[in-house]
Amino acid sequence: MDTNKSTGGMHIGLRRAISYIVLILLSFLCLFWFYVLFINATRSNGELGRGFTAIPSTHLMQNLHNVLHGTLPMMTGMRNSLVISALTAAFCTYFSVMTAYAIQAYNFTGKNAIFTFILMIMMIPTQVTALGFVQLMNKMGLNNSFIPLIVPAIASPVTFFYMKQYMESNLPMSLLEAARIDGAGEFYIFNGIVLPLMVPAIAVQAIFSFVSSWNNYFTPSLILHKDKLKTLPILIAQLRAADWLKFDMGQVYAAIAFSIFPVIIVYLILSKYIVGGVSAGAVKG
Amino acid sequence: MNNKKSSAVTSFNKWGYIFLIPFAVVFIIFQLVPLVSTIYNSLFENYMSGLKHVGPNFVGLANFAKLFTGGDFLKYFKNTMIMWVLGFVPQILVSLLLGAWFTDPSLRLKGQRFFKTVIYLPNLIMASAFAMLFFTLFADSGPVNSILVGLGIFKTPFKFMSNVWSVRGLVALMNFLMWFGNTTILLMAGMMGIDSSLFEAAEVDGATSTQIFFTITLPLLRPILIYVMITSLIGGLQMFDVPQILTNGTGDPVRTSMTLIMYLNKHLYSKNYGMAGALSVILLIITGILSMIIFKATAQKEVK
Known part of the structure; x- marks a missing residue:
């Protein structure tokens, strides 16, 4: 219960700092791909050809429209x-x-x-x-x-x-x-x-x-x-x-986003029950 | 004995059977019959040679002999195991570390719910879409190469999809990302089940948190660690979606990322039923042995 107690060789503050750094790195590793997916789904094929940027563009609706009316x-x-x-x-x-x-x-x-x-x-x-x-x-x-x-x-x-x-x-x-x-x-x-x-x-x-x-x-x-x-x-x-190089890459990303993001949104709404459900199953199973 | 009452009891107990009917019927039709016919198929020569259908002719265990002497089975088994180990080792280490941190009362980490939500997220993502995403991100002209070249780490784009270890590494990375959150939550539940007086006693005796972890937490977690490892191994043997989509079913480069289930899937598509049957039977036997180990391990826990 006392904050300054050092457990083991390392000071508690240092251990806490290391834990946060590792957790933040892992969270980044989990979210990075979906962030890139989101950014790329908003960019046109031409913009995608020019390399990666971290800022979303304006073609999300266009890409989604193309996906929904594509082959x-x-x-x-x-x-x-x-x-x-x-x-x-x-x-x-x-x-x-x-x-x-x-x-x-x-x-x-x-x-x-x-x-x-x-x-x-x-x-x-x-x-x-x-x-x-x-x-x-x-x-x-x-x-x-x-x-x-x-x-x-x-x-x-x-x-x-x-x-x-x-x-x-x-x-x-x-x-x-x-x-x-x-x-x-x-x-x-x-x-x-x-x-x-x-x-x-x-x-x-x-x-x-x-x-x-x-x-x-x-x-x-x-x-x-x-x-x-x-x-x-x-x-x-x-x-x-499909011969994907011929594809409009903005469309490819939008198609992936179309199958991934609904689950992510529902998950964020229900995450409390889901994470709880996993551990409940674990305790009993 | 009250006869009237006991007959009423038996008459409503028959409802136990009635409520079991849907499960039993569905299990028999959709699992048991297919299982038996899969095993039956493994004993027959039955394949398509061009447009000509050969068989079914009874050949005994010839399909199994062919499977082992052909060399492909062992190769794909090795691929599957390599990719499983590459994903599982970091997964179990990271999960143990995170589990220990999350349950350590002296650390009092804030934002635990946020972190748990984030690390569990990839588990729910459609594996095929996740693999397709990685394929586009790690393509020669994809954003990862664009970042790496931009940062000056590589002079020219790295061909991730043409290198044995980068393809296997990507499959392992995806499996790691999809499963470490789940494993962390399972291990945490196990860690929280440990009697806290043990930790307090150790702390009073002056043990460091590292010592506590290795002498108390880890040994007491043994049953759940075995459970996690074997279920992960069973899951690993079923590895399919990620390498299938990432390599478009080819297991390239030169079939070094082809897994057992991808091989099975290939036989199913080419209607090579004899070999598909033999492969299924072997997978069934391996899974059965692994499940027995879980049963033993968890039974031990109950004795304690």
């Missing part, structure tokens, strides 16, 4: 990404709460075995099953469909585990008993009592599943082949594959 269907890409990510987040959280509730609130044979099994499959990477997955989707006629990207989120072991941990400390069983005595049905108890109590956990996990679906490139690129169904990461890959 890549960025606007439909954004819409597709939004639809898939929002539905994924909804399916993932609702059904993960349901699965966690089944394990948490009921006693049935095989319950512990099922719980252990879900933990065991947690680590299976999606890439490992991609071959069988793509073949099966082709057979089921679900190629070029959003279903293979949304519905599998119902079985999300990681989200399930988070919900289960949250329930252990935040779901009073007595409340459910009381509702049951009042004659409430099990579905009503789940939707009317359990879900509202789980809202904080649902909010955190909805953000994470939205973002991971939004950023996902591997699976959508194997499933979606029609231009009007493609998501933003696939379009970014196409931008990379």
Whole structure:
């Protein structure tokens, strides 16, 4: 509690100064790229050719306009990404709460075995099953469909585990008993009592599943082949594959900014919950 | 025993099974069936030779033999591991340092929320767009070269995309930036879970903060360090988006930044299902072994 106490060989003031310098350097390293992205998205192709400056120019709207009316269907890409990510987040959280509730609130044979099994499959990477997955989707006629990207989120072991941990400390069983005595049905108890109590956990996990679906490139690129169904990461890959030197570079930067900045803005608004959510998961996991 | 009550209990306990149905059905259709058919595929010769489809013919473990003797698998495994290590070593060192600083009560750092928000930010960025951004920034005529030449560090633009170690270094740098904030927050949670009386006792005994870190914090963090390392390794084996977009799927220069999943992706696109299956099975086995280590490590923690 006393300020002047020197811990160890170094004076506390010096240690504090070093910490701040390192933190500021790391923050710079994290933000620098996005700053350059922003600056370059505001500059015209000609200005970009003349080298880097630190001051934004005036062509942001022009570049964005060119991107949205260019060869890549960025606007439909954004819409597709939004639809898939929002539905994924909804399916993932609702059904993960349901699965966690089944394990948490009921006693049935095989319950512990099922719980252990879900933990065991947690680590299976999606890439490992991609071959069988793509073949099966082709057979089921679900190629070029959003279903293979949304519905599998119902079985999300990681989200399930988070919900289960949250329930252990935040779901009073007595409340459910009381509702049951009042004659409430099990579905009503789940939707009317359990879900509202789980809202904080649902909010955190909805953000994470939205973002991971939004950023996902591997699976959508194997499933979606029609231009009007493609998501933003696939379009970014196409931008990379195009003969990019012929491109208007202002447009390239604007396209990247178009896929990155919405997430940054939402993150800055919700950062308190997101950073808190990561550490909450860590303490319990 | 009240018979009526126990039968009511069992009748509402059947709802446990009912609520498990969506998870079970989706898991079986979208994960279990694909997993089994992937393993099944690994035992068959099945590929496209030009426009001609060869197979499927049962060949036993021939695909696995081909994978290991062909040399490509080991090469790409090595690439993946090199890029993972290059990103992970600085990541764990920086995260330990930041975690120790953030949780050190005598330092009382201000603006912690700001710094945590900033260092976690890259984790949420679309990896493919981030890689595309780096590709344009580090292009021969890009802004980074413009700055470096402007400062007089290089006379002519450095060709980042044509040098083995600069491409690997960029992939590692991106992985570092995307994950060190996440690791810092995980380690901090672990550090805050350590009984503070241990620190106080050590301080009373005159231990320096460096000594405290190495003799108390680090040993007690062992389970969470193992967890962080193995999950990062599992994630590293899945490295795909960043090198794929950065090198446009080629893994250039001369496939020195080609990762295992990029190799898998190539086989999937060329409909070389036998080899893709064998590669998937090997990745599954490696991941399984690594996961067992996590289970062991975290189980130890509970015994304590």
